[in-house]
Amino acid sequence: MxxxxxxxxxxxxxxxxxxxxxxxxxxxxxxxxxxxxxxxxxxxxxxxxxxxxxxLPERVPTPVQVGERVEGFYLGQPFRGLVIGVNLLSDMRHYQVTIKFDEPVDVVKSELFSAFRQRVTSTVDVYGISPARTGDGEPQMRIIRS
Known part of the structure; x- marks a missing residue:
């Protein structure tokens, strides 16, 4: 093991x-x-x-808490919002975080059309950074505590 x-x-x-x-x-x-x-x-x-x-501590640290105000970047777009869900994943190293944005965020970079999101769920590490990357190598989500 x-x-x-x-x-x-x-x-x-x-x-x-x-x-x-x-x-x-x-x-x-x-x-x-x-x-x-x-x-x-x-x-x-x-x-x-x-x-x-x-x-050892009883629990692992979390990147954010439910009810916390945060800001950051989602798919390269800046956001401010409220954390409405945090779940520790089975690997004990990542969290599924759900954030309700204050203002909808356009998740498409194309100038031909838009796709706005106001609530997203993303996987992040204890630092609030997504292991998944966009096409340009940036994290899909980066959370910064407000």
Whole structure:
């Protein structure tokens, strides 16, 4: 089992332990949840689970919170808006963020037509930057806290 969870939290180690237990059970090597926690803690360089638990935060940091006012760029267009949804994705490194823009944003660069959006959902990392890129290499979304 190999994980590279960044940032690591107590919650992410617990999730790893659950997956480890399931993987071991599938091959006929049942282990307790406590044993799985110990194995995962050691795999991250901690002496044991108690040491890891004391050193780590309960949750990973989030780029934004629901109800927060933000600004940034979506598909190269500036925006200001309200965060109406934040969900941590299964990789424990990215978030699905839904933002309601104050003013609709034209998401098409063509001068021949327009397509305005007032609510968008995008995947971003803990810094508010989308791993997905536009054709010119820029992040699809870049969130800046207002």
């Amino acid at each position: 190999s994980f590279s969870l960044d940032p690591v939290s107590a919650a992410s180690l617990k999730a790893e332990a659950k997956i480890l237990r399931e993987e071991r059970a599938n091959i006929g090597e049942a282990i307790t949840h406590g044993a799985a926690l110990e194995i995962v803690a050691r795999s991250h360089g901690y002496r044991d689970w108690n040491t890891a638990r004391a050193a």
